[in-house]
Every structure is written in structure tokens, then in C-alpha cells.
Amino acid sequence: MYIPPFDTTSYSTTTQSPNPSWTYGQRVDATPAGKDWLAGESAGWKVYSTAEMDNINLNKLLNSGILPRPMSLVSTISEDGVENLAPFSWFNTVTNYPPVISFAINHNATGSLKDTTANLKNGQGFAVNIISEAFVENANATAVDAPPDFDEWALSGLTKEKCVQIRASRVKESAFSMECELYKSIDITHPVTGKHNSTLILASVKYFHVRKDMLTGRGAVDLTKFKPVARVGDISYARVGDTYRIPVPSWAQEEAKIQEALKTLASP
Secondary structure, three states: OOOOOOOOOOOOEEEOHHHHHHHHOOOOOHHHHHHHHHHHHHHOOOOOOHHHHOOOHHHHHHHHOOOOOEEEEEEOOOOOOEEEEEOOOOEEEEEEEOOOEEEEEOOOOOOOOOOOHHOOOOOOEEEEEOOHHHHHHHHHHHOOOOOOOOOHHHHHHOEEOOOOOOOOEEOOOOEEEEEEEEEEEEEEEEEOOOOOEEEEEEEEEEEEEOOOHHHOOOOOEEEHHHHHEEEEEOOHHHHHHEOOOOOOOOOOHHHHHHHHHHHHHHHO
């Protein structure tokens, strides 16, 4: 199968939302695109019981259905100074005040937890680095199922950079890195077998390292410069496509419109 080369000439642009004329209470089938979407319902739904699914099929469904998932590259250090680097797509923000992020570490093929887990709990701190397109192959290489104490840094070709507070290095090539301390570690066990399958890490962010050329005049990160990558199932990665802006409704400003729409919908 022919796969065209990566297109570096274009990136995300901002467009109108899919249905900019949408009004409160409007049904999905009010637009041609909505009708096309709902037409798929004629095929019905396949219902899965997780109790009847094996690990492979559960992983396949979760990884292809919950997406896009942001990618992070977590750098840790052992008590004796051995540094580890590993990518995670089971990753996201939790709260902004205090700043807490999360990522899950699944068992590897041998059933033992990754080196990262032990390092995260040793009090040395760790860095969570966001992956951009320019070094996605470098980051992906650190996912190799290497033996303990293997140097993923050397394999990756990425550069260690000192942090302010923690012993672990951050990834210099990452335009957005976070120095973190362990907030809480939660062991996830299977409800039937009792097997320890993964560990959920809640991380408290102590310092942000953001490359200055990535920042907008408002102090936010510019998506078109940042070019973060995402995971979308199996071995597939994705770039962020076109964006569109939809304001969050304010009851104080929209109450009259909402009440009027509800009256219209309730009329025979």
C-alpha cells in the first residue's frame, strides 16, 4: 500500500464550526451533514460486554475509540542515578489549580511494571515532556521493550536538560515540559482476578518550561508552532487538523434565547 510522504508545507487553520447557524434545541438531522451522520444508525449498534473480552480486544477498542489522545514523554531517574525515558498516551490534565496531570502505566509483556513506575515513587521527581512532530520518531523509539537499566536517552538521540528542582532531566527538544512531583499513585487491579494491571499516576506540576517562540501575545501556546502529536489507535499517530471556535454558553447572556427556544419546541 502506497503511503504518501509527510506534508510539512501546511498545518492547522481556523475555520467556522461545522454548523455555525445552530440554535438551541435544533436536532442533529437539521443539516445535510447531520442527516448523513444519523443514517449510519440503520446499521445498529454492536454491544460489548467487557467481562467477555480479552485484553487484546479491550485494548484495541479503547485505543481506537477514545481519541485523539495527547502524547507525553516522561523522564525519570532511579535512586542510583540511572535515567529512564518512556512515552505515554494514556495521559491528560486533571486540574489547573493546583496544576495536576495524570498518566497510566500499563504492565509490559512480561507482566512487570515499567522502570518508570519505580522511579516515580522514589521522591526524585520527574519531567513530563510534550511530543511535537519534529521528534516523534525519537520519542517513539523509547517505547522499545528493552531490558532494565537500558539507556533510552542514547537510543532516542534526544538531549538532556537540567531542571530547576528535580534530579531527572527534561527533554530539551520539547517546547513544553513540566517538572513534577508525585501527587498520588493508584494501583489498578482487575475486579475479578485481582491482578495488578496498571498504575495511575497523579503528578503535581512544580515548574513549566515553555519555549518562548511558542507563546502568543496572550501567554498561551500557539498550536500552529507547537505541532503536538496524538495517538489514534494501534501504531498510528496523528497531527492536529483544522480548528474551530465555539463559545461556551453563558446563562446570564443566553437565558432569553434558551427559554424562547424551549417554548418553540414545546408548541404543538
